[in-house]
Amino acid sequence: MTTAFWLAGVTELLVCGLLLVRVGAGPAVCDRIVALNMMSTQLSLAVFAFAVVSGRAIYTDTALWLCSFSYLGALVWARYLERGLL
Numbered sequence: 465m466t467t468a469f470w471l472a473g474v475t476e477l478l479v480c481g482l483l484l485v486r487v488g489a490g491p492a493v494c495d496r497i498v499a500l501n502m503m504s505t506q507l508s509l510a511v512f513a514f515a516v517v518s519g520r521a522i523y524t525d526t527a528l529w530l531c532s533f534s535y536l537g538a539l540v541w542a543r544y545l546e547r548g549l550l
């Protein structure tokens with residue numbers, strides 16, 4: 465069972481690497497924001513998998529914190545771009 469979670473965590477980190485390329489090559493700011501939000505989601509899933517493998521529930525707090533602030537950051541950027549300040 466832990467092998468599946470290790471594999472899931474490593475896969476999430478590989479997806480983050482691909483998203484990092486998207487952040488660098490994104491043609492628009494909106495594409496980069498979406499890629500950063502997806503990276504944060506993938507990293508939080510990797511932290512959740514690590515919490516299961518290590519057997520420590522404290523890491524779930526970190527993953528939830530990361531998801532929450534990523535979501536709020538995306539909303540702030542969307543509001544900022546909506547006003548046309550960029």
